[in-house]
Amino acid sequence: MLQKNELIICLGSSCFARGNKQMVQIVRQFLEDHKLTHKVVFKGKHCFGNCENGPGIKINDRLYEHIDEDKILVILEKELLK
Numbered sequence: 001m002l003q004k005n006e007l008i009i010c011l012g013s014s015c016f017a018r019g020n021k022q023m024v025q026i027v028r029q030f031l032e033d034h035k036l037t038h039k040v041v042f043k044g045k046h047c048f049g050n051c052e053n054g055p056g057i058k059i060n061d062r063l064y065e066h067i068d069e070d071k072i073l074v075i076l077e078k079e080l081l082k
Ligand code: FES
Pocket: 010, 011, 012, 013, 014, 015, 016, 046, 047, 048, 049, 050, 051, 052, 054, 055, 056
């Protein structure tokens, strides 16, 4: 069976307030635009435990920190369009 990519976004209050609220929409749009919604498990979790480096997102257990609207697109392309 095809292994799905797992994308976990931190929805703890610090990351949420510092950009992950918008990141949820950007990720959803990216998955739809590239027809990846059935290939990616996208979910939120509460605080990753390193808020000072947030906002954070994990893709297949790789942690990306200090993400913003530009970086997230580069990360998604690298991780999901390979
Ligand atoms: S709120 Fe995201 S790491 Fe703490």
